[in-house]
Amino acid sequence: MIICAGNNETFSFAQPMGVGLIETAMNLTRLCLFDKPEFLLFIGSAGSYGNHKIFDIVESKTASNIELAFLTGDAYTPLDNVISTNTNNKKDVIVNSSNYISTCQELSKKFLNFGVEIENMEFFSVLKIAQEFNIPAGGVFCITNYTDKNAHEDFLKNHEKAKEILSLHVLKRVKELTQK
Numbered sequence: 776m777i778i779c780a781g782n783n784e785t786f787s788f789a790q791p792m793g794v795g796l797i798e799t800a801m802n803l804t805r806l807c808l809f810d811k812p813e814f815l816l817f818i819g820s821a822g823s824y825g826n827h828k829i830f831d832i833v834e835s836k837t838a839s840n841i842e843l844a845f846l847t848g849d850a851y852t853p854l855d856n857v858i859s860t861n862t863n864n865k866k867d868v869i870v871n872s873s874n875y876i877s878t879c880q881e882l883s884k885k886f887l888n889f890g891v892e893i894e895n896m897e898f899f900s901v902l903k904i905a906q907e908f909n910i911p912a913g914g915v916f917c918i919t920n921y922t923d924k925n926a927h928e929d930f931l932k933n934h935e936k937a938k939e940i941l942s943l944h945v946l947k948r949v950k951e952l953t954q955k
Contacts, residue, residue: 776790776812776813776814776815776816777789777790777816777817777818777945777949778790778791778792778803778815778816778817778818778901779791779792779817779818779819780792780793780794780799780819780896780897781793781794781798782794783934784819784820784934784938786818786938786941786942786945788942788945788946788949789818790806792806792897792901793897794896794897795874795896795897796840796872796873796874796896796897796899796900797874797900799897799900799901799904800900800903800904803815803900803901803904804904804907807904807907807908807910811908811910812910813910813911814910814911814912815901815905815910815911815912815913816912816913816914816915816945817897817898817901817912817913817914817915818914818915818916818941818945819895819897819898819914819916819917819941820895820916820917820918820919820930820934820937820938820941821833821870821893821894821895821916821917821918821919822876822877822893822894822895822918822919822920822921822922822926822930823892823893823918823920823921823922824877824883824884824886824887824891824892824893824894824921824922825880825884825887825921825922826887826892827892827893827918828918829918829919829920829921829929829933830917830918830933830936830937830940831917831918832915832916832917832940832941832944833868833870833892833893833915833916833917833918834868834913834914834915834916835867835868835869835870835893835898835913835914835916836859836860836861836867836902836912836913836914837857837858837859837860837861837867837868837869837870837902838857838858838859838869838870838871838872838898838899838901838902838914839856839857839858839869839870839871839872839889839891839899840854840856840857840871840872840873840899841856841871841873841886841889841891842873842875843873843875843877843879843882843883846882846885846886847882857869858899858902858903858906859902860902860905860906860911860912860913868892868893869889869890869891869892870891870892870893870894870895870898870899870914870916871886871891871893871894871895871899872894872895872896872897872898872899872900873894873896874896876894876896876922876926876927876930877894877922877926878922878923878924878926878927879922879923879924880921880922880923880924883922883923893916893918894922895914895916898914898916901914902914915941915944915945915948916941917937917938917940917941917944918937919933919934919937920933
């Protein structure tokens with residue numbers, strides 16, 4: 776099953792789950808309880824901490840939930856804040872999820888020190904729910920912005936094109952898989 780966030784980030788071939796960690800967790804849990812999918816593929820936009828360029832496609836099976844205060848030593852968590860469905864142990868791009876968009880380039884570059892390369896608001900919830908229901912899952916993202924003071928403006932400027940690029944990529948991959 777292909778899923779996406781919702782609101783202005785929808786695709787004709789994907790089911791919207793909600794925006795942010797909470798809406799996604801609630802709606803995806805509901806879906807899994809009543810009609811458990813065999814596989815979950817989340818698609819969406821993402822911000823880059825610097826290693827990926829605008830309109831790059833990034834695939835991942837690993838997500839984190841790290842808040843900016845952790846990077847400055849002003850917060851900690853007793854919870855596991857990294858989750859992965861990557862079973863082949865190859866190096867994976869870690870996608871950070873938070874209900875906030877990073878806009879401080881200097882601070883957000885510190886994510887790279889932890890191997891975290893992009894951010895998407897929903898992906899951690901997707902992988903956490905997939906883990907709970909024992910469903911294989913992954914994500915495909917198109918970069919819309921860097922995590923700097925222009926993050927929101929660049930997201931708005933690049934969002935429609937990113938959705939087109941993402942749609943073409945995902946539909947091509949689905950076609951390849953179904954022809955095997």
